[in-house]
Amino acid sequence: MEYFRRTNSFFAAAFVLLLAVGLMAPNWFSYLTTISLAKALVVIGLVILLRAGLVSFGQGLYYCLGGYSVGIAGHYLQWTDGFLVLLIAMVVSGIVAAILGLLLCRYREIFFAMLTMAFSMILYGILVKSVGLGSTDGFNIHSVSFFGWEPGTDKLGLIVYFLACLAALIVAVLMHRYFHSPVGFAGEAIRENEIRVEYLGVSPNRIIFSKYILAAVLAGAGGGLTALASGHVDPEMAYWTTSGEFVFVALLSGTAHVAAVFIAAFLFEIIRTYAFDLAPYNWQMILGATLLLIIFFLPKGLWSIFTIRRAGGGVK
């Protein structure tokens, strides 16, 4: 319990800090932070799967579904409440994941990666050809309200930023608990040795099924937040390169700690923004090189820098 309390107060402090920064920082910075928080939600889902030894190359599917749910709810159904549309995004992602998960929970390793990728490409293929939803261009999101209050376009960015911070805080606290719960640890047991988990009387497929749905719900929330922040959705959100980015961030963060994901997501956005600014034709090269360096030198992700030091220093 002491451990949770310490981490939770750390999360709370980070939350307050983020709010303060949001009030003072320029618009582009709070936008960048919003996007990285939203993507961090998706990546936490990916990390949940990674802890069970599964790499999903198709989280873009739920990211995109979340974004489009928010867009469709506002655009076609005239539901504009920010909390409501985010909830819809999560529910839609959860339902789709519950259907696909029935099949996917039997797959492992490369086949899991390939099949998830196929499903997200199917959504991409459908969206690209659906003229009513703007085809390859996507469409703009209606402005949202919060319990009947409509922030103007100038304030909307900041409100969405606060919303993202709040979502991040809730997810961080809950997922940190989840990682240290029996189900959370069961994931690692599955990664280490699935058959032994079966001998313990636990069904690996069922656990993976639940983790897959959880990851999808998180990705849906992330996609919804991104849609609210950027005011636009397009099929690119389901393309495999988007999912590749999420895997990249998950690798950067490692699976050791929830906080690492947020740091990694923020770092990733910074690297990408600056690389894109400095070298518009070479930014992918910078990303690729970073990826290789991480795999070579930090195979357990960013968080291992802290744990290595702790082990070396003999504090614990």
Place this chain on the structure above:
Amino acid sequence: MDTLLVILVDGIVYSSWLFLVAAGLTLVYGVMKILNMAHGSMYAIGAYSAASFVGWYFSADYVPWASYFFFIGCALAGGVIAGLLVERGVLRLMYGSDEVVMILVTYGVLLILEDVTKLIWGVDAYFAYQPYGLLGRTKVMGITFANYDLYLIGVSVTVGALMWYGLNRTRNGKMLRAVIHDREISMAMGINVTRTFIITFVLGSALGALAGGLTAPALSVVPGIGIEIIILAFAVVVIGGLGSVEGAAVGAILVGISRAIAVHTFPEIELFVIYGVMALVLSVRPRGLFVTATARKI
């Protein structure tokens, strides 16, 4: 009846192109257990090498027919160089890692090579239509099709046959199959596995570049073609069963024909169909058509 014939011809042309793209990928996976995402870059490098060569060759007024040898040679050379660099420079350091980690490594290589091609060839589109136009068109049973497409089918069948012969009927192929079957035992039997790996990877890369080079005359070569192609190739290879050449051929035909049917009947579902077929096959046979299930180990 006419549509049916068009669908068949289109499907076969597309299938043979798909097989060319996927052959190298499945070979590399079969021997090295690396699902090589950078294969898409090899395709792009081949396409760019061929296109820039064709542009230069035809502006210099040489004998046009000889270009067929040279532009293919150019693409192959590009693939061999890139393959060697990637294998010796990066992959060599990572052997023995998890299969999924290897995908991520090749993903990093893909990102890097994407920009290397932009650095070398710029971001403008390249056109190399001359070899395509040179062969003209034939009219058979009321349908016109480009002779270049027939040529593509011919190359694809030849590559497939050579691969089958090389793997099943030669000494080196036997050694390669031994490595596929059990890496450690073949090492103990005196097979130079490191050399086998280098040769396989270079061969796979050259095949990817060949596919790119052969496609260059049929479309414009622009940045990003490698990224588009690689998941198509994944779909084909996974349907057939990773590492199986026969599987890649069957996967290519399945995807090619279903795409042709979709394009000529419901063009809206073109992209959907390819991955739909993949999802369908995987849901019935989780490891693809040509791979038998393995026992689980404790």
